[in-house]
Amino acid sequence: MSRLSVPWWQSIRFRLLAFGIIMSILPLTTLGYFNVKAARSNLEETIGRQMTVGVQRLAADLETLIGSELATVATLARVAGPQLLTEDRNRQEGMLYTLLKEAPSLEDISLVDVKGREIARASRRQVVGTLYRNLEYRKCVEQLKNGADDWYRTFLDPYHQVRLEKPVSIRRQDTGQIIGGFIVEMSLRGVMNELTKRQPEQQGRIFVVNPQGQLVGHEDFSHVLAQTDVRPSQTVKDFLEGAPGGTPGIPGLGAGAQRYLGYDGQEVLGVWTPVSCLGWAVVHEVPLKEAFAPINLLAGKLALGGLVLVLAATSISIFFGLGFSRSLQTLEAGVDEIRKGNLNRPIPVKGNNELSRLGDTINRMGAELHERRQQEQSLWQAEKLSSLGLLASGIAHEVNNPLGIMLAHAQDLQERIKEEDCRDLMASGELEDYLDIIVRQTKRCKEITGSLLHFAGYRQGKESKTAVQE
Secondary structure: OOOOOHHHHHHHHHHHHHHHHHHHHHHHHHHHHHHHHHHHHHHHHHHHHHHHHHHHHHHHHHHHHHHHHHHHHHHHHHHHHHHHHOOHHHHHHHHHHHHHHHOEEEEEEEEEEEOEEEEEEOOOOOOOOOOOEEEEOOOHHHHHHHHOOOOEEEEEEOOOOEEEEEEEEEOOOOOEEEEEEEEEEHHHHHHHHHHHOOOOOOOEEEEOOOOOOOEEEEHHHHHHOOOOOOOOOOHHHHHHOOOHHHHOOOOOOOOEEEEEEEOOOOOEEEEEEEEEOEEEEEEEEHHHHOOOHHHHHHHHHHHHHHHHHHHHHHHHHHHHHHHHHHHHHHHHHHHHHHOOOOOOOOOOOOOOOOHHHHHHHHHHHHHHHHHHHHHHHHHHHHHHHHHHHHHHHHHHHHHHHHHHHHHHHHHHHHHHHHHHHHHHHHHOHHHHHHHHHHHHHHHHHHHHHHHHHHHOOOOOOOOOOOOOOO
């Protein structure tokens, strides 16, 4: 029976190599993937916490910065406001410029009477002359007359600066009646510049929106000038949902860091927190590419290192797999030789492992089979000789009897022919009797030899007549 050929994809050699390569690549790839994924998740969580803490600190700084400067004006209005209304103009302007010096974010401050007429004014960008503005019909003065000290508005001045306008009332100390006030204009660009200076290494972008979702502050002031629509950002949407109707003084509830598409279409990680004193929100957004730049760089290095490890592990797997498959091929060839009957060809055995011990066992089995075959051949030869001797004695006995009879009758006939006349023997019929006996014994010898041929498997053909129909 010939050896059956096995398709290469079903061979143990191929399966061993495939298993070694897969088990070299799969664990490293899986481990690297989950490690990078866990690192990205941890980094995102860490960045989110840092952003949350940072934006809360910025909101607190914004409240402190704006609140402290407005508190300075409110303190002046409460302590020295009534007296300041009665001072001369030089004294009033000197006090206002002192305020501008102490509050760097203040751009313009006006002292008005109860009717909204400007009494004195100090400005950083304009030269104040002897003519003052009539602010009677401005909404800020209306809110001042109503005592709405928490009212404010934001607007762009002629220099394209975002300003915060807010009234601060002056009341009589005895009755609390409003007798005048301050109209304060604060530069939000200066506020944002001051805030960004406090966060020099902050990633991403920081901006401030009012309760209507309008951009009132941005670290890149060009967005404020262009009035970029930031309402598509999810954090701004969350803030607006937490401040219904844009009513000042109703802050939203800050949410945790989340992924979404920013107002510029980039996927960002964003967080926001309210500015309680103004009803605004400080938003911090970091593009994911920028946020995950360190982990992406690390992932690239890990991928390169993993590739080197995979190649090394694959090479080792191929080396040991080929060695194992060669041992299997050697064993297969040795067993096939035994199957063919070549018992005197031992399998080459190398090393000291399971396969080498298996090869040694097969060699011992082949040697034992070879020895047993030789013993069987010797025994068979002896039995054959014994059988031949027994057969020869039986044949000799069977053949000697008719031969002896034939010899006795032939000798007797020979002597009588010498002594008697052949015609008398023929006439008496004795000659024919002698010949019949010799013929019968000859046929008996032929039957014995025919039985031997039949026993040996030899068949002598017989002739017979057959009618062939045309």
